[in-house]
Amino acid sequence: MRSIPIKVSLDSIKASCGSCSLHELCLPMGLSQEDTELLDQTVNKRRKLARGEHLYRVGDPFQALYAVRSGFFKTLHLGGNGREKIVGFYMPGEVLGMDAISIDRHQYSTMALEDSIVCDIPFAELEHLIGVIPSLQYHFHRLMSGDINAGKRHMLLLDNTRAEERLAGFLLSLSQRFAARGYSPTQFNLRMTREEIGNYLGLTIETISRLFSRLQKEGLVNVQNREVKINDLVKLRGMVGHCD
Amino acid sequence: MRSIPIKVSLDSIKASCGSCSLHELCLPMGLSQEDTELLDQTVNKRRKLARGEHLYRVGDPFQALYAVRSGFFKTLHLGGNGREKIVGFYMPGEVLGMDAISIDRHQYSTMALEDSIVCDIPFAELEHLIGVIPSLQYHFHRLMSGDINAGKRHMLLLDNTRAEERLAGFLLSLSQRFAARGYSPTQFNLRMTREEIGNYLGLTIETISRLFSRLQKEGLVNVQNREVKINDLVKLRGMVGHCD
């Protein structure tokens, strides 16, 4: 949509799996150095996306998985009636596109919420490597299983009937994922609009706005535009019914 | 819970993957005869469960996947507050437990809704076989990916804000799955209570009951206890926003 200059240097784009700070979160987790180098030959293309650009769209033929290197993505479903539903947010170290393996076409569109970089992982080559490197097989199965769990967790989040519980659960999930990446669990920047949060949680933008106001009034969080500061992680956890 | 005599003959329990009528839906799909025999040596244990019996519970160590041979299962999450949430229903040919691969423990409990038979698939052995049989690797990845999709579809179902849409989507999903197994897509037996349907859809039992009454009054379906007959599949599809 908008064309925004991308400031990322070429160096970071050329960097290999071996030297990638995310390799503990991503595919090469637990691989030996030699195996990582093998994988590196497969994961050869890095791609830059500007904010608003699509990584792939519904119906595109499935060819590769994508590891988020930097930036932030949303995946969305397009309903028959034109309705858009956001089904996931993805941050660095997470792998996109595994749902398409079973149908050979992407079921969801994926869009960058900010300037981002992904690593292309051609799937045919990955499957070949998996046959050759047992520990890669092991890790890939865990990765897919983790995606199954992420989906179930989102569903449990949506099951919380009270809007407040859903938003609390959402904030906690972000908090956890930022923490896993070495960022502050209590202070972070929302990459998505209120509307996108509402869509993701099955609520309206107005409800999200009111909830942020209320949580702030109660002193649980501070929200200044997209900047969130969680003041009472424990109390926030207490608000969520079953999500963890 | 209740102990109900199981009438299934031993023969059907001993039957192999090769002769299993579900093998087009289950793991051995697309395998050669020799490879199916190899798989058969791994999938050696069949297990009977009476209605109300647990296949596994939250926290149990993960050791095997389970293919539903006959019967019907629900999987449920136990919230911190004692709240139970049903996260899935499973019918013959579907494979249970893949979410546990990534964490080595089962995250959800699984209970038989009627007398059932499952095939145990010890996971360590399966992973070994996958390294040996490329087409099994290919198929297993598709199977996991399919589970990712099932989760996303459930989520989209829950996103339909109107209760009516959710129930319609639920009925359609059952219809489709029965059809894929050679049963009538328009006439089938609900294996679960109204309460379980409500729980699964994020609605109360009263709402489910009222909806069935209304759909019946409108002539869309006939519901007699657990027996459902869909009179107008097209109109029912029209009711669902985005779920397809």
Added chain:
DNA sequence: TAAGGTCTTTGACATAGATCAAGGTTATCG
């Protein structure tokens, strides 16, 4: 730096579905 657009906040009101309550039906098991 100003104009335009996008995003957010807040208020008033409407409504779908939850909750509470009671009675009816069906299945289970001694």
Added chain:
DNA sequence: CGATAACCTTGATCTATGTCAAAGACCTTA
């Protein structure tokens, strides 16, 4: 076969969140 428990239906009322509306804050681009 009859008692008991589990399950289901329907009605009356309440409430959280959606919807509609308007105004304010913030970013972007010229």
